[in-house]
Amino acid sequence: MTPPAPDPVRLVAWVHGHVQGVGFRWWTRSRALELGLVGYAANKPDGRVHVVAEGPRRACLQLVELLRGGDGPGTVELVVDSWDRARGDLTGFRER
Template identity: 70%
Template structure:
């Protein structure tokens, strides 16, 4: 049985969120969504005003987090989200706000 693309595949999602996403509770909100989905990783403010989100876990859970980041229910105002998918590094525990 071929398991490529299986929902249970563990992946790493890196997302850069641009807009008014600093100083509005965006990292805390992201952490809450990620923990609800059982993901590990971090949400960090970048100097240019974006938030970088790194999450590892089942692909379908990472896709749900990505959808949440793009949804109008996120705090602040999201202009756009750039996503990058990669193999998991397996070096993350918990979900940190940086």
């Protein structure tokens, strides 16, 4: 899905694959902070990692490409992303 034009945006990504117990949330947090984003990365009981990030559209696009890129820990099989206007309700970037 193409992100909306206005900045800032909210990226919601569901990362599928072997992404728990391998440092994936820490790696995602590090990349998001480097890009100046706020949000979180959370393990889910079904083995996915749920990533929510807000900030400039370009930075969120970079983050989703990094999630898909295969350079992080573990094995990413699929990233399902959706986009919306930022809500402004997040601070910092946390691992949940």
